[in-house]
Amino acid sequence: MKTTPxxxxxxxxxxxxxxxxxxxxxxxxxxxxxxxxxxxGVSHAAPAHHFGDLTGLLTELAADGFQRFGARLKAAxxxxxxxxxxxxxAYVAFAVEHPALFQLMYRSDRLDGSRPSFKExxxxxxxxxxxxxxxxxxxxxxxxxxxMLGGWSLIHGFTMLLLDGRLGPxxxxxxxxxxxxxxxxxxxxxxDKQAIGPRPTADMA
Amino acid sequence: MKTTPxxxxxxxxxxxxxxxxxxxxxxxxxxxxxxxxxxxGVSHAAPAHHFGDLTGLLTELAADGFQRFGARLKAAxxxxxxxxxxxxxAYVAFAVEHPALFQLMYRSDRLDGSRPSFKExxxxxxxxxxxxxxxxxxxxxxxxxxxMLGGWSLIHGFTMLLLDGRLGPxxxxxxxxxxxxxxxxxxxxxxDKQAIGPRPTADMA
DNA sequence: CAAGATATCTAGACACCGTCAAGATTAAGG
DNA sequence: CCTTAATCTTGACGGTGTCTAGATATCTTG
Numbered sequence: 001m002k003t004t005p006x007x008x009x010x011x012x013x014x015x016x017x018x019x020x021x022x023x024x025x026x027x028x029x030x031x032x033x034x035x036x037x038x039x040x041g042v043s044h045a046a047p048a049h050h051f052g053d054l055t056g057l058l059t060e061l062a063a064d065g066f067q068r069f070g071a072r073l074k075a076a077x078x079x080x081x082x083x084x085x086x087x088x089x090a091y092v093a094f095a096v097e098h099p100a101l102f103q104l105m106y107r108s109d110r111l112d113g114s115r116p117s118f119k120e121x122x123x124x125x126x127x128x129x130x131x132x133x134x135x136x137x138x139x140x141x142x143x144x145x146x147x148m149l150g151g152w153s154l155i156h157g158f159t160m161l162l163l164d165g166r167l168g169p170x171x172x173x174x175x176x177x178x179x180x181x182x183x184x185x186x187x188x189x190x191x192d193k194q195a196i197g198p199r200p201t202a203d204m205a
Numbered sequence: 206m207k208t209t210p211x212x213x214x215x216x217x218x219x220x221x222x223x224x225x226x227x228x229x230x231x232x233x234x235x236x237x238x239x240x241x242x243x244x245x246g247v248s249h250a251a252p253a254h255h256f257g258d259l260t261g262l263l264t265e266l267a268a269d270g271f272q273r274f275g276a277r278l279k280a281a282x283x284x285x286x287x288x289x290x291x292x293x294x295a296y297v298a299f300a301v302e303h304p305a306l307f308q309l310m311y312r313s314d315r316l317d318g319s320r321p322s323f324k325e326x327x328x329x330x331x332x333x334x335x336x337x338x339x340x341x342x343x344x345x346x347x348x349x350x351x352x353m354l355g356g357w358s359l360i361h362g363f364t365m366l367l368l369d370g371r372l373g374p375x376x377x378x379x380x381x382x383x384x385x386x387x388x389x390x391x392x393x394x395x396x397d398k399q400a401i402g403p404r405p406t407a408d409m410a
Numbered sequence: 411c412a413a414g415a416t417a418t419c420t421a422g423a424c425a426c427c428g429t430c431a432a433g434a435t436t437a438a439g440g
Numbered sequence: 441c442c443t444t445a446a447t448c449t450t451g452a453c454g455g456t457g458t459c460t461a462g463a464t465a466t467c468t469t470g
Contacts, residue, residue, distance in 0.1 A: 210436085212435080212436055212437075237426085237427065237428080238427080238428065238429090239426080239427065239428080240427095249427095249428095250428095250429080250430085253428085253429070253430090258428075258429075259427095259428065259429095
């Protein structure tokens with residue numbers, strides 16, 4: 001084996017690792033097929049043989065992300081001392097630790113939803129989501145689905161707003177020193193409490 | 206005035222209109238400076254004189270979107286017969302009618318958040334958000350902010366999941382013929398009700 | 411074991427993209 | 441009227457995805 005053998009041996013994994021490095025370091029806009037090839041030290045056209053096109057590479061990366069995401073959620077909800085909302089906290093924590101990856105995972109216009117690896121990883125996470133609620137997995141009612149969707153939307157919406165930097169004005173409105181974490185916990189607490197007293201007529205999001 | 210005068214007269218507006226046409230027709234990935242120039246019938250470098258770069262064009266488009274979004278929300282919440290959650294319904298309705306534009310509005314990596322027009326339009330919408338809740342505009346408590354954030358996150362999360370096509374598995378789980386609209390209404394209903402009975406130990410989103 | 415088949419990777423080309431510089435054309439103002 | 445500024449065009453450069461052809465290594469199989 002010389003310095004750079006013609007055949008890499010594990011180029012597929014190396015390219016995925018290189019892609020994630022670029023994603024973390026330079027963002028999604030800088031993650032190109034050629035950049036991944038450079039990072040891995042191969043020719044510019046090499047990635048096409050393993051992923052087809054750029055969408056393929058991004059989709060495999062997202063699929064890998066969903067697998068790790070699912071493992072993280074499972075660990076949080078299966079823990080013996082798991083508190084209420086610990087799954088939600090794990091949801092946000094993963095997104096904060098891998099912001100660019102998480103955003104990619106929810107960017108359908110850059111992904112190929114028909115890829116088996118992606119479909120499988122995504123459905124596994126969705127399954128955990130459905131199971132963790134008290135809604136039965138078979139023939140749930142619309143009411144039960146609405147409740148489950150409410151939990152998912154609440155957490156996902158917070159995550160997206162946080163990653164996109166949209167909570168700045170809210171923080172500025174809050175008492176000095178308030179963190180996004182404190183706001184998140186306050187949000188969870190308010191979701192557990194019923195609105196007491198007269199409802200405001202125009203109550204929106 | 207001949208067929209194509211050297212000076213367009215209102216190229217800035219024409220380019221914005223062309224950009225939105227492309228956004229609706231071909232999606233964000235196809236919205237390039239050169240494509241907008243082609244659609245408007247001018248040379249490929251013309252847009253740079255009005256928007257600086259591609260980020261500038263996208264940001265102005267997003268700013269325009271936030272202005273219309275704000276008007277739509279205001280109309281919904283100010284209506285004399287406005288029901289609870291009508292602001293939320295308008296939020297989702299606007300996103301469904303302009304999916305690509307809405308997604309662009311929440312894609313910070315493609316926008317320049319420091320552009321005055323964008324900042325202003327965005328803050329105007331945020332102001333409506335903050336006012337519509339019972340939280341006072343001055344010195345709200347963390348609890349009040351948490352409640353307001355909960356409403357925003359709930360609606361925004363649902364919208365993002367819907368636009369990204371992530372509700373498919375949920376629909377498949379639901380009784381046949383269930384629409385996303387029905388799920389949305391069920392979600393709103395569940396947000397109004399307190400969870401009765403014993404809480405599940407692992408309750409996540 | 412050897413040789414043909416196959417998988418893997420390289421090199422080159424093409425059209426498209428954003429962006430910059432230089433020049434042509436028109437409008438505005440003193 | 442003539443200067444100045446704004447507007448738009450033309451041409452160029454490097455970067456990108458993707459296609460083709462060819463080089464190299466591994467695998468299979470007779």
